[in-house]
Amino acid sequence: xxxYGVFDMIGPVMVGPSSSHTAGAARLGLFARHLCGEEIKxxxxxxxxxxxxxxxxxxxxxxxxxxxQGIRYDDERLKxxxxxxxxxxxxxxxxxxxxxxxxxxxxxMELTTESGSVFTMTGSSIxxxxxxxxxxxxVEVQFSGERPILATRHxxxxxxxxxxxxxxxxxxxxxxxxxxxRTEDGKTACMYMELDGxxxxxxxxxxERVYGVKQVLLLNPGDIG
Amino acid sequence: xxxxxxxxxxxxxxxxxxxxxxxxxxxxEMERSGRSREELREQMDQSLAVMERSASTARxxxxxxxxxxxxxxxxxxxxxxxxxxxxxxxxxxxAVGMALxxxxxxxxxxxxxxxxxxGSCGIVPAVLLACAQSRGLDxxxxxxxxxxxxxxxxIVGSRxxxxxxxxxCQAECGAAAAMGAAAVTEMxxxxxxxxxxxxxxxxKNVLGLTxxxxxxxVEIPCIKRNAxxxxxxxxxxxxxxxxxxxxxxxxxxxxxMYAIGKAMPxxxxxxxxxxxxxxxxxxxxxxxxQRGEEG
Numbered sequence: 277x278x279x280y281g282v283f284d285m286i287g288p289v290m291v292g293p294s295s296s297h298t299a300g301a302a303r304l305g306l307f308a309r310h311l312c313g314e315e316i317k318x319x320x321x322x323x324x325x326x327x328x329x330x331x332x333x334x335x336x337x338x339x340x341x342x343x344x345q346g347i348r349y350d351d352e353r354l355k356x357x358x359x360x361x362x363x364x365x366x367x368x369x370x371x372x373x374x375x376x377x378x379x380x381x382x383x384x385m386e387l388t389t390e391s392g393s394v395f396t397m398t399g400s401s402i403x404x405x406x407x408x409x410x411x412x413x414x415v416e417v418q419f420s421g422e423r424p425i426l427a428t429r430h431x432x433x434x435x436x437x438x439x440x441x442x443x444x445x446x447x448x449x450x451x452x453x454x455x456x457x458r459t460e461d462g463k464t465a466c467m468y469m470e471l472d473g474x475x476x477x478x479x480x481x482x483x484e485r486v487y488g489v490k491q492v493l494l495l496n497p498g499d500i501g
Numbered sequence: 502x503x504x505x506x507x508x509x510x511x512x513x514x515x516x517x518x519x520x521x522x523x524x525x526x527x528x529x530e531m532e533r534s535g536r537s538r539e540e541l542r543e544q545m546d547q548s549l550a551v552m553e554r555s556a557s558t559a560r561x562x563x564x565x566x567x568x569x570x571x572x573x574x575x576x577x578x579x580x581x582x583x584x585x586x587x588x589x590x591x592x593x594x595x596a597v598g599m600a601l602x603x604x605x606x607x608x609x610x611x612x613x614x615x616x617x618x619x620g621s622c623g624i625v626p627a628v629l630l631a632c633a634q635s636r637g638l639d640x641x642x643x644x645x646x647x648x649x650x651x652x653x654x655x656i657v658g659s660r661x662x663x664x665x666x667x668x669x670c671q672a673e674c675g676a677a678a679a680m681g682a683a684a685v686t687e688m689x690x691x692x693x694x695x696x697x698x699x700x701x702x703x704x705k706n707v708l709g710l711t712x713x714x715x716x717x718x719v720e721i722p723c724i725k726r727n728a729x730x731x732x733x734x735x736x737x738x739x740x741x742x743x744x745x746x747x748x749x750x751x752x753x754x755x756x757x758m759y760a761i762g763k764a765m766p767x768x769x770x771x772x773x774x775x776x777x778x779x780x781x782x783x784x785x786x787x788x789x790x791q792r793g794e795e796g
Contacts, residue, residue, distance in 0.1 A: 278659070279503070282530040283544065285617045285654030285663075285680070286625070286647050289551050292607030293567075293719035295615040296664055326666040329772045330717030333568070333790065335610065355567070355610045380666040380770070403664030403672075404617045 278406065278420070288405045288501065290349045296381050297327070297334030300401025302354060305343015306500045307409060307421055308385055308397045313493045316344045318367045318388035325380035327401075328372035337370050340383065348501045349405065378410070415457040417468050421500050423452060424475045425468065428483065429491040432458050432465040436488035440467070443482050449473050464490065503529050503652075505659050507697050507752045514693050522683070522693045523648035526655070530648075545644045548614045552626035555606040555613045556599035566608035568790045571720045575601035593735055596631035600624055600731040604724040617654045617663040620670075620719045621677035623727035625650050628681040628734045632688065646688040650680035653700050653751075660752060661759030665712035666771040668762030670723075674730040675710060675758060678703040679751070681734035686741045701747035701754045703737035708754075709761055711769035713776025716787035722777060 290299040309316060321340055323331050331337050339349065342357035345366065353360065361368055375382050379400035387395045398411035409419040412427070419425055426444075430436045437456065444451065450472040458465050475494045483492045504510040514520045530541055558564065560579040565572035579598045581587065587594035603623035607613045616625040629646050632638070654663065657676040662668045682699035691699070707730075715721040747754070768775030777783050 279533070280655045280658045281533055282526055282541070282648060282651040282655070283548075285651040285658065286545065286548055287614055287616075289548060289612055289614050290619060292610050292613050292619050292622075295617075295619040296666060298619065299615065326771045329774065330714075333714075333717030333773075334719065335567070350612060352610070352612065380767075380772075381664075403662055403667065404658065405615055 278402070284404055284406055288349065290405060291352055291354045294334045295405040296401045296403050297330065297336045298339045298354075299349040299405035300381065300407050301336045301339035301383070302343040302347070302349035303405065303407050303421060303500045304383060304399040304401060305340040306346065306348065307343070307399065307407065307495070308387060308395075309344045309346050310495045310499050311397065311412065311427060311493055312387060312389050312393075312395050313491070315390045316366065316387050317390055319344055320369045320371065320386040322371050322373035322375065322384040324373055324375040324378060324382040324384070327381050327383055331370060341368050344387065350501065379408070384411075412468055413457075413466055415455050415466055415468060417455050418453065419468075419470055422497050424471045424473065424497065425495040426471055426475065426483075427493040427495075428467045428489055430465055430467065431488040431490070432463055433488060436465075436486065437467065439486040440483060440489065443479070443486065444471070447476075447479060449475070503655055503659070505656050505752065507656070507750055511694050511697065519692070521645070521649070522652050522687055522696055523645040526648040526652035542644055545647050546640070549640070549643060549647065551612055551614050552603070553630065555603040555611070555622070556626045556630055557602060559602035559605040560598050564605045564609050566605070566718070566720050567610050568608075568716070568718050568720065570716070570718065570786055570790060571608060571724060572605055574724065575605050589732075592631050592635040593732060595634065596627040596731040596735060597728045599630055600627035600727040601724060603627065604727040608718070608720050608724065616650070617658065617676050617680065618665070618673045620665060620723050621673040621727065621730065624674065624677035624730040624734055625681045625684065627727070627731040628685050628738070629688065632685050636689065638688065642688060646684040649687045649696060650684040653680045653683045653696075656752065657755050660755045662762065668759060669710055669765050669770050670712040670726060671704070671707050671710040671758050672762055673712070674726045675704045675707040678707065678730040678734040678737070681731065682737035682741070685734065685738035689738070689742060691742050695741045697751040698745070698747045699737045699741035701749060701751040702740055702745070703733050704751070704754045704758055705747065705749065706733050706737065708758055711765065711776050712771045713769045713778045714771070714773055715778050715783040716790045717773040717778070718790070721783075721786070
């Protein structure tokens with residue numbers, strides 16, 4: 277069960293018209309933008325349930341598109357997301373889809389970054405602007421975006437994860453949940469952790485120096501508002 | 502951990518020396534977030550400022566929605582009310598105008614405070630600001646009342662849902678009316694027990710309310726549902742302050758609301774496949790907005 281806070285109910289301060297279809301969607305987009313770690317050039321959004329039925333009317337498309345450009349849900353530029361995307365040469369497509377037994381407001385994103393990496397994410401907007409991320413790059417996860425997240429890509433060999441967790445231990449940062457998976461080539465592993473406590477920026481540098489680590493992404497709750 | 506059983510919560514507040522609900526919510530949030538009392542009150546103050554703006558802007562100047570389907574009603578109603586014609590009296594008619602204003606601002610893609618959701622953003626600000634104005638209550642009291650409202654919202658969200666897609670409009674405007682009713686009750690001197698009676702009555706009044714917006718937009722019937730939700734909240738608070746009790750306790754009403762929400766067909770849970778959305782006029786309006794988008 278989700279533990280709601282005061283400002284989940286009185287808040288967020290947001291651009292209308294729908295907390296689940298506009299603010300929640302913008303947060304899902306912004307979450308994806310942060311996890312990609314670089315500019316997104318192409319985005320395909322598979323829209324499920326109520327997202328598929330009503331996305332145009334609620335500005336869900338504008339919100340998702342604004343989010344992947346780094347625009348927050350309380351920023352009135354959100355309304356002009358298509359124009360901004362066009363200026364930056366970002367391609368976007370919205371496809372109604374049946375994603376199975378998932379929350380009615382769910383989107384699956386396929387994102388291509390500036391450097392050509394392809395990245396996927398599935399998330400739901402569960403009401404009042406709150407979100408739940410259920411899949412990242414094929415790995416099943418359970419993130420609310422309300423706790424810090426650490427994502428790594430590293431060589432798939434013994435000791436790398438121990439090296440990463442040793443640093444977290446040195447900073448006395450507790451791991452709430454974690455998921456590890458291999459990519460198809462069998463040489464790279466992805467790891468996603470939800471952590472307790474804000475992550476300092478220099479933690480990233482320390483983690484990047486761990487043997488076998490190729491990429492580190494940190495996401496603090498403040499990044500997605 | 503926030504106590505979600507209202508009987509236990511009322512008992513706990515009595516044991517704490519008749520602690521008000523707002524103070525309980527504030528203390529819980531301090532514990533949950535690790536933030537200070539001052540920080541939390543400051544954030545609530547900022548939300549209150551956004552509420553004040555959205556509750557007044559569309560009453561002064563007509564505001565149109567982005568789709569062009571609706572708008573101008575908050576201003577129209579304000580002019581009527583200003584002539585002293587309203588059947589509702591000063592406080593209630595002011596609340597109605599404020600609820601319309603917040604909702605019209607929302608539909609025009611300007612900033613509002615979701616409360617608990619954007620679709621129901623007019624109800625809590627309207628009843629609190631209108632009552633504070635007519636009774637001459639200060640800003641700190643209003644901030645306290647917003648914490649009371651949040652406590653009720655937390656119980657609804659945690660035991661059930663505040664999402665229209667999951668529970669229909671009863672989960673959004675129903676939750677908002679319950680939050681507003683409890684907050685007004687406590688703000689005007691009612692006990693937490695009375696506040697929960699008010700919340701229970703407000704939610705009971707709209708059980709089964711569908712979410713069937715025309716063209717999928719948060720406009721028809723959402724904007725007027727905010728006005729009606731404000732009236733529901735004021736009515737329920739008035740009853741509770743008079744000593745009227747809800748026979749069914751609040752948490753049981755919330756559970757019933759959730760069960761009803763799950764039993765509702767998906768066509769009337771924010772998909773715009775049923776109800777008002779598929780009336781001949783609703784369908785025609787949907788076509789008009791789509792033409793507008795293509796053009």
